[in-house]
Amino acid sequence: AQRVTQPEKLLSVFKGAPVELKCNYSYSGSPELFWYVQYSRQRLQLLLRHISRESIKGFTADLNKGETSFHLKKPFAQEEDSAMYYCALRGTASKLTFGTGTRLQVTL
Amino acid sequence: DVKVTQSSRYLVKRTGEKVFLECVQDMDHENMFWYRQDPGLGLRLIYFSYDVKMKEKGDIPEGYSVSREKKERFSLILESASTNQTSMYLCASSLQSSTDTQYFGPGTRLTVL
Numbered sequence: 001a002q003r004v005t006q007p008e009k010l011l012s013v014f015k016g017a018p019v020e021l022k023c024n025y026s027y028s029g030s031p032e033l034f035w036y037v038q039y040s041r042q043r044l045q046l047l048l049r050h051i052s053r054e055s056i057k058g059f060t061a062d063l064n065k066g067e068t069s070f071h072l073k074k075p076f077a078q079e080e081d082s083a084m085y086y087c088a089l090r091g092t093a094s095k096l097t098f099g100t101g102t103r104l105q106v107t108l
Numbered sequence: 109d110v111k112v113t114q115s116s117r118y119l120v121k122r123t124g125e126k127v128f129l130e131c132v133q134d135m136d137h138e139n140m141f142w143y144r145q146d147p148g149l150g151l152r153l154i155y156f157s158y159d160v161k162m163k164e165k166g167d168i169p170e171g172y173s174v175s176r177e178k179k180e181r182f183s184l185i186l187e188s189a190s191t192n193q194t195s196m197y198l199c200a201s202s203l204q205s206s207t208d209t210q211y212f213g214p215g216t217r218l219t220v221l
């Protein structure tokens with residue numbers, strides 16, 4: 001079975017502070033991990049995927065197979081980063097398993 | 109640009125009614141998915157389809173069925189709506205292979221009274 005855990009429902013940080021959204025997964029095979037984001041009144045969209053190893057909007061995420069984690073990080077939070085963030089795992093075929101989501105709130 | 113559209117943004121139905129939620133994608137994608145999104149529970153997969161007339165159960169198929177008669181259209185059916193099916197329903201599509209990105213529709217907020 002595949003499972004994704006996001007332990008924080010809400011993360012509140014000040015503008016300019018570092019951000020780390022936690023994601024842990026459980027999967028017996030070789031997983032593919034994603035972060036999806038949903039801004040207010042917008043549709044859910046892909047933010048980044050571990051195989052791309054890219055930085056999107058200043059966010060990065062590294063797959064740590066030893067700790068089975070895929071935490072999302074940004075060194076300096078911006079107001080426009082406020083959104084709902086979902087970690088997702090693709091194990092079996094095209095099926096994605098999502099975590100319960102973390103709402104990031106960036107305040108002045 | 110991939111476009112995934114859903115027939116309604118908001119829908120209010122009564123308990124016991126049959127409900128149809130429609131999803132259309134315009135990018136010739138093979139795969140289509142239906143999720144429900146609930147606070148504190150995240151997104152949960154209801155059904156998905158790899159091809160026309162093909163369907164697979166997701167994690168929470170009970171109380172739902174689907175139809176895919178044409179490649180671009182994937183319908184979610186609530187045979188007899190119940191109050192615990194009040195939720196946000198999201199449709200998504202992806203090209204073909206297991207590495208392709210899923211593109212989401214805007215969602216339908218269904219309220220069952």
